[in-house]
Amino acid sequence: MSQADSDPDADAIERLFDRGVTDGLPVVPPTRRLVDRAVAASGRDADELIALVPPNYGRATVEKIAVNAVMAGCRAEYLPVVLAAVEAICDEAFDLHGVSATTNAPAPLVIVNGPVRAELEINSGAGVFGPGWRANATIGRAVRLVCVNLGGARPGDVSMSTLAHPGRYAYCIGEHEEASPWESLAVEHGFGPDESTVALLAADAPLGVYAHRSRTPEDLMPTLAASMAVISHHRMTHWGDTLLVLSPEHAKILGDAGWKKGDVRRWLHDKLQWPVRELIPGRDGGEGLPEHVLAKYRDPDREATLIPKFRAAEHIKVVVAGGTAGRFSAIVPGWTFSKGSNLVFRRIPR
């Protein structure tokens, strides 16, 4: 290449691709100036250790996370959100070791609550899971780059997901608290309405639920239940933390009828239960109750004991998000095998 063809920025981007430290898209070259600016915006020491990132247990200091956030395209002021998200995924309850290594497809979904949504223009409205919003796109992407560069979750090497899903590029939403008839996800979990938080879910791709004609809870709830019934497999039971994303229009149907979030959870939990005799593996698909559960019953073929889809109603996490027009909701299944991943919260310091 001649001197005239050389472009330092483009060359830096190519070198970062070659090192395998990207997600396959171009990254912003992490200069000392950009990284220092992000660290300064966090108000924390560059060397402060936030977490060890499974499965390789790389040291995620404020500066290392800032390097990845800069590469992801974050503005400096996003760093406190990224730091909180990284701390959350490294909590043992999240089980990042399993999430990053499994043949299943989970990606850390960042759910943001509180005033920080408006301060950083984190989208919680129209197109909430989609592109076009820098904060959502780059905060989600920064979490992915940390998983790869500090956790070692390189696809096909440590990260052995059979299919993965597009949320592994970036997966970050705000809750549309202003369009919700209920208290927010964070407030439900003990935080104040003036506090900003992230909640991290090891999440499959969103499954859309269309319910245009539903005008009452009696219409809407069975529609939601029918779609939740097939999470993972129609006979998979004892599921854990899973997100139900209600559009503002759907939430309004329930709120106007006096339903609370707890009512939604309990109704779905009670509805999504089947007798043992309908959960025997090998009838219409190989999945079903495991042998050690079937062994508890004398005659499983006739057993009427009900087994729930979710281990408890509390595992159905409800948020309101998306545009104020459109009767679409979404189910975001968690990765919740026995003792698997749980929703983890962290407060974002002001």
Add this chain to the structure above:
Amino acid sequence: MTEYLDPTDSVAVPRKTASRPSSLDGKVITLLDISKAQGNHLLDRLEELLRERTTPKAIIRKKKPTFARPAPDALRKEIVGATDVLVEGLAD
């Protein structure tokens, strides 16, 4: 030239795999079931074949509580202290 910072942690270098023994005779072999469905079938058959074809000092069977998480420290220490060869049964 502009300085670019390293996004990785140089401490977290990939670990080398252990050297492979030339023979299994006289060795203590641990077969670790990670609690995936059917993993025990694979390890049962492997144990049969090992007993047929080699003369190990012992074959020990261990099981992780769940495949979704790393083995508990106590189990790892137990295995490291008492075995020459480990076979882990990843399966479905």
